[in-house]
Amino acid sequence: MTKEFLLECERKLAKSYVCTALGRDDDSIAITKEIAKDIAFEVTNSIHPISMETAPYVVAALRTLANGIEKEMNPLDKEIARALQELMGRFQFVKEEVKVDL
Known part of the structure:
Protein backbone atom coordinates (compact mmCIF):
# COMPACT_ATOMS: atom_id res chain seq x y z
CA MET A 1 0.00 0.00 0.00
CA THR A 2 1.18 3.48 -0.69
CA LYS A 3 1.69 6.09 1.99
CA GLU A 4 -1.00 8.18 0.30
CA PHE A 5 -3.50 5.32 0.51
CA LEU A 6 -2.70 4.72 4.18
CA LEU A 7 -2.99 8.44 4.94
CA GLU A 8 -6.45 8.50 3.35
CA CYS A 9 -7.50 5.45 5.39
CA GLU A 10 -6.26 7.08 8.59
CA ARG A 11 -8.06 10.32 7.69
CA LYS A 12 -11.31 8.36 7.30
CA LEU A 13 -10.62 6.51 10.55
CA ALA A 14 -10.19 9.83 12.42
CA PHE A 41 -9.90 -4.09 -2.67
CA GLU A 42 -6.39 -2.66 -2.39
CA VAL A 43 -5.07 -6.05 -1.26
CA THR A 44 -7.21 -7.94 -3.77
CA ASN A 45 -6.04 -5.77 -6.65
CA SER A 46 -2.42 -6.41 -5.70
CA ILE A 47 -2.77 -10.20 -5.97
CA HIS A 48 -5.12 -10.54 -8.95
CA PRO A 49 -5.11 -12.18 -11.33
CA ILE A 50 -3.73 -15.43 -9.96
CA SER A 51 -3.47 -18.86 -11.49
CA MET A 52 -4.77 -22.00 -9.83
CA GLU A 53 -1.17 -23.15 -9.59
CA THR A 54 -0.11 -20.07 -7.60
CA ALA A 55 -3.30 -19.81 -5.49
CA PRO A 56 -1.96 -22.01 -2.65
CA TYR A 57 1.12 -19.80 -2.38
CA VAL A 58 -0.98 -16.65 -2.28
CA VAL A 59 -3.20 -18.10 0.46
CA ALA A 60 -0.15 -19.20 2.48
CA ALA A 61 1.53 -15.81 2.08
CA LEU A 62 -1.59 -13.88 3.15
CA ARG A 63 -2.22 -16.10 6.18
CA THR A 64 1.43 -15.92 7.25
CA LEU A 65 1.43 -12.16 6.86
CA ALA A 66 -1.83 -11.83 8.82
CA ASN A 67 -0.52 -14.04 11.63
CA GLY A 68 2.70 -12.01 11.84
CA ILE A 69 0.86 -8.71 11.98
CA GLU A 70 -1.66 -10.00 14.54
CA LYS A 71 1.10 -11.28 16.83
CA GLU A 72 2.29 -7.69 17.34
CA MET A 73 -1.18 -6.27 18.06
CA ASN A 74 -2.63 -5.50 21.47
CA PRO A 75 -5.76 -7.37 22.69
CA LEU A 76 -8.15 -4.55 21.74
CA ASP A 77 -6.79 -4.36 18.20
CA LYS A 78 -7.07 -8.15 17.89
CA GLU A 79 -10.75 -7.91 18.88
CA ILE A 80 -11.30 -5.12 16.35
CA ALA A 81 -9.61 -7.28 13.69
CA ARG A 82 -11.94 -10.19 14.51
CA ALA A 83 -15.00 -7.96 14.17
CA LEU A 84 -13.73 -6.52 10.89
CA GLN A 85 -12.98 -9.99 9.57
CA GLU A 86 -16.61 -10.92 10.18
CA LEU A 87 -17.74 -7.77 8.38
CA MET A 88 -15.37 -8.32 5.46
CA GLY A 89 -16.46 -11.94 5.17
CA ARG A 90 -19.72 -10.58 3.76
CA PHE A 91 -17.98 -8.87 0.83
CA GLN A 92 -18.48 -10.38 -2.61
CA PHE A 93 -15.32 -10.92 -4.65
CA VAL A 94 -15.24 -11.75 -8.32
CA LYS A 95 -12.79 -14.54 -9.06
CA GLU A 96 -10.40 -13.64 -11.84
CA GLU A 97 -8.33 -16.55 -12.99
CA VAL A 98 -5.77 -16.68 -15.74
CA LYS A 99 -4.03 -19.55 -17.43
CA VAL A 100 -0.36 -19.04 -18.06
CA ASP A 101 0.89 -20.72 -21.20
CA LEU A 102 4.49 -21.81 -21.02
Whole structure:
Protein backbone atom coordinates (compact mmCIF):
# COMPACT_ATOMS: atom_id res chain seq x y z
CA MET A 1 0.00 0.00 0.00
CA THR A 2 1.18 3.48 -0.69
CA LYS A 3 1.69 6.09 1.99
CA GLU A 4 -1.00 8.18 0.30
CA PHE A 5 -3.50 5.32 0.51
CA LEU A 6 -2.70 4.72 4.18
CA LEU A 7 -2.99 8.44 4.94
CA GLU A 8 -6.45 8.50 3.35
CA CYS A 9 -7.50 5.45 5.39
CA GLU A 10 -6.26 7.08 8.59
CA ARG A 11 -8.06 10.32 7.69
CA LYS A 12 -11.31 8.36 7.30
CA LEU A 13 -10.62 6.51 10.55
CA ALA A 14 -10.19 9.83 12.42
CA LYS A 15 -13.50 10.99 10.93
CA SER A 16 -15.12 7.77 12.14
CA TYR A 17 -13.82 8.42 15.68
CA VAL A 18 -15.26 11.94 15.61
CA CYS A 19 -18.63 10.57 14.48
CA THR A 20 -18.58 8.09 17.37
CA ALA A 21 -17.71 10.85 19.85
CA LEU A 22 -20.64 12.91 18.54
CA GLY A 23 -23.04 9.97 18.87
CA ARG A 24 -23.37 9.56 15.10
CA ASP A 25 -22.91 5.80 15.22
CA ASP A 26 -24.53 5.15 11.82
CA ASP A 27 -22.04 7.50 10.13
CA SER A 28 -19.16 5.89 12.03
CA ILE A 29 -20.23 2.41 10.94
CA ALA A 30 -20.60 3.54 7.32
CA ILE A 31 -17.08 5.02 7.35
CA THR A 32 -15.69 1.86 8.95
CA LYS A 33 -17.28 -0.26 6.22
CA GLU A 34 -15.82 2.05 3.58
CA ILE A 35 -12.31 1.71 5.05
CA ALA A 36 -12.66 -2.08 5.22
CA LYS A 37 -13.84 -2.20 1.61
CA ASP A 38 -11.03 0.10 0.43
CA ILE A 39 -8.36 -2.03 2.11
CA ALA A 40 -9.89 -5.31 0.92
CA PHE A 41 -9.90 -4.09 -2.67
CA GLU A 42 -6.39 -2.66 -2.39
CA VAL A 43 -5.07 -6.05 -1.26
CA THR A 44 -7.21 -7.94 -3.77
CA ASN A 45 -6.04 -5.77 -6.65
CA SER A 46 -2.42 -6.41 -5.70
CA ILE A 47 -2.77 -10.20 -5.97
CA HIS A 48 -5.12 -10.54 -8.95
CA PRO A 49 -5.11 -12.18 -11.33
CA ILE A 50 -3.73 -15.43 -9.96
CA SER A 51 -3.47 -18.86 -11.49
CA MET A 52 -4.77 -22.00 -9.83
CA GLU A 53 -1.17 -23.15 -9.59
CA THR A 54 -0.11 -20.07 -7.60
CA ALA A 55 -3.30 -19.81 -5.49
CA PRO A 56 -1.96 -22.01 -2.65
CA TYR A 57 1.12 -19.80 -2.38
CA VAL A 58 -0.98 -16.65 -2.28
CA VAL A 59 -3.20 -18.10 0.46
CA ALA A 60 -0.15 -19.20 2.48
CA ALA A 61 1.53 -15.81 2.08
CA LEU A 62 -1.59 -13.88 3.15
CA ARG A 63 -2.22 -16.10 6.18
CA THR A 64 1.43 -15.92 7.25
CA LEU A 65 1.43 -12.16 6.86
CA ALA A 66 -1.83 -11.83 8.82
CA ASN A 67 -0.52 -14.04 11.63
CA GLY A 68 2.70 -12.01 11.84
CA ILE A 69 0.86 -8.71 11.98
CA GLU A 70 -1.66 -10.00 14.54
CA LYS A 71 1.10 -11.28 16.83
CA GLU A 72 2.29 -7.69 17.34
CA MET A 73 -1.18 -6.27 18.06
CA ASN A 74 -2.63 -5.50 21.47
CA PRO A 75 -5.76 -7.37 22.69
CA LEU A 76 -8.15 -4.55 21.74
CA ASP A 77 -6.79 -4.36 18.20
CA LYS A 78 -7.07 -8.15 17.89
CA GLU A 79 -10.75 -7.91 18.88
CA ILE A 80 -11.30 -5.12 16.35
CA ALA A 81 -9.61 -7.28 13.69
CA ARG A 82 -11.94 -10.19 14.51
CA ALA A 83 -15.00 -7.96 14.17
CA LEU A 84 -13.73 -6.52 10.89
CA GLN A 85 -12.98 -9.99 9.57
CA GLU A 86 -16.61 -10.92 10.18
CA LEU A 87 -17.74 -7.77 8.38
CA MET A 88 -15.37 -8.32 5.46
CA GLY A 89 -16.46 -11.94 5.17
CA ARG A 90 -19.72 -10.58 3.76
CA PHE A 91 -17.98 -8.87 0.83
CA GLN A 92 -18.48 -10.38 -2.61
CA PHE A 93 -15.32 -10.92 -4.65
CA VAL A 94 -15.24 -11.75 -8.32
CA LYS A 95 -12.79 -14.54 -9.06
CA GLU A 96 -10.40 -13.64 -11.84
CA GLU A 97 -8.33 -16.55 -12.99
CA VAL A 98 -5.77 -16.68 -15.74
CA LYS A 99 -4.03 -19.55 -17.43
CA VAL A 100 -0.36 -19.04 -18.06
CA ASP A 101 0.89 -20.72 -21.20
CA LEU A 102 4.49 -21.81 -21.02
